[in-house]
Structure formats: structure tokens, C-alpha cells
Amino acid sequence: MSAVKAKICGISTPETMQAALDAGARWVGLVFFPKSPRNVSIATAAELSRMVGTGTRVVGLFVDPTDDLLDDVTGQVPLDLIQLHGSETPERVAAIRARFNLPVMKALKVGEAADLDAATAYESVVDMLLFDAKPPKGAILPGGNGVAFDWSLLTGRDWQKPWMLSGGLDPANVADAIRATGAKAVDVSSGVEDAPGRKSPDLIRAFLSAVTSTGA
Numbered sequence: 001m002s003a004v005k006a007k008i009c010g011i012s013t014p015e016t017m018q019a020a021l022d023a024g025a026r027w028v029g030l031v032f033f034p035k036s037p038r039n040v041s042i043a044t045a046a047e048l049s050r051m052v053g054t055g056t057r058v059v060g061l062f063v064d065p066t067d068d069l070l071d072d073v074t075g076q077v078p079l080d081l082i083q084l085h086g087s088e089t090p091e092r093v094a095a096i097r098a099r100f101n102l103p104v105m106k107a108l109k110v111g112e113a114a115d116l117d118a119a120t121a122y123e124s125v126v127d128m129l130l131f132d133a134k135p136p137k138g139a140i141l142p143g144g145n146g147v148a149f150d151w152s153l154l155t156g157r158d159w160q161k162p163w164m165l166s167g168g169l170d171p172a173n174v175a176d177a178i179r180a181t182g183a184k185a186v187d188v189s190s191g192v193e194d195a196p197g198r199k200s201p202d203l204i205r206a207f208l209s210a211v212t213s214t215g216a
């Protein structure tokens with residue numbers, strides 16, 4: 001069994017949730033961001049989260065959320081981790097973590113080496129870091145764009161908190177990404193879809209099998 005853990009993000013149907021659970025996803029992500037094609041209602045998220053047993057963690061993905069939205073979601077969906085994928089400052093991340101008493105993962109957008117320096121300011125207020133590619137110019141979404149960054153930027157870097165790699169991963173490149181970066185956790189959204197927002201059970205299985213095949 002591979003030591004690398006995987007998150008399948010943007011699940012919106014029972015069929016694809018079941019595929020992720022059966023194939024060994026460590027985290028399943030539910031998107032609460034109306035501009036995303038993967039956005040789910042709170043009712044759908046609650047229903048999907050009821051399928052999840054022990055061994056898999058439910059992640060709520062938010063982009064600069066208000067406390068009201070977080071109140072509504074956390075009141076109805078049992079989240080294990082809050083993923084913040086907007087422009088949240090370290091202070092805002094700390095406030096969310098304290099108010100909702102849940103672990104938080106902050107996404108950092110990487111385009112060049114200097115972008116990784118920003119992680120330092122978040123290390124004391126997060127439970128996990130997530131390194132994603134900078135969105136392309138004009139992109140509507142701050143993530144979930146299927147774009148990779150230069151993985152070699154991570155070479156020689158070390159953080160006090162566990163971290164996850166994302167951005168443009170798919171079944172064909174995830175093993176290389178793990179080998180190149182030493183990532184112990186990976187996250188995918190677009191790379192396991194056959195159309196924007198439409199997850200493919202076959203691609204989910206292929207991705208998780210490729211992660212396992214690294215044996216890392």
C-alpha cells in the first residue's frame with residue numbers, strides 16, 4: 001500500500017463519491033464556491049458526506065468564505081478539514097480555525113520560487129499547506145484549472161507542517177509528480193473529469209491506482 005495519500009476534490013454525485021471511497025481516497029473534497037462547476041448545495045454535500053466512513057476525511061473547499069457561509073455549512077455537513085483557496089490572510093485563517101474548531105489547509109498559488117516564501121507566514125496557523133499552480137490570466141476560478149506549476153520549485157524546500165501537491169495532476173503524470181517532489185499527499189480535480197465539473201469514476205480509479213503504484 002502506497003504511503004502517499006490522495007484527495008479527490010469536487011465530488012458532486014453519489015456514484016463518483018463511491019468510486020473515490022472504494023478506490024482508497026484519503027480525502028474527498030466538496031466545493032462551496034458558486035462560480036465553480038463543482039459547486040454543491042449544502043443539502044447535496046450533507047447527503048454525500050453521509051456515505052463517508054472511517055478512514056476517509058471530508059474536506060470543505062471555500063474561497064474567501066464569510067463566517068455565515070461557514071456557519072451554515074459546518075452546521076449541516078460534518079467536515080474534517082476546511083480548505084481555504086482564496087486570498088485569506090494568515091490572520092483570517094487563524095480566526096476561521098479558532099471559531100470553527102476544525103483543522104485548516106491553506107492553498108498557496110505557486111508561479112515562481114518567491115511564492116513559496118509566503119508559506120512561512122501561514123505555518124503557525126494551519127494544519128496543512130497546499131501548493132497549487134497560479135491560475136492562468138483571466139481565469140474565473142482561483143484553483144481547479146488543471147494547470148501545473150514547475151515542480152522543481154519545491155526541491156530543497158521544507159515546511160513545519162504537512163503539505164499537499166495539486167495543480168494539473170492526472171492519472172498520467174501523478175507518479176512523476178510524486179517522484180519529482182517527494183509529496184506525501186496529492187490533490188486532483190480537473191484531471192479526473194471528462195468534462196468540467198463531471199468526475200469520471202474510471203479516471204478516479206486510474207488516478208488512485210497511479211498514486212498507489214509509486215509505492216512511495
Ligand SMILES: O=C(O)c1ccccc1N[C@@H]1O[C@H](COP(=O)(O)O)[C@@H](O)[C@H]1O
Nearest residue numbers: 009036143144145146166167168189190
Ligand atoms: O475545483 C474547483 O472547482 C476549485 C474552485 C476554486 C478553488 C479551488 C478549486 N479546486 C482546487 O484546485 C486545485 C487544483 O485543481 P486541478 O486538479 O488543477 O483542477 C486542487 O487543490 C483543488 O482542490
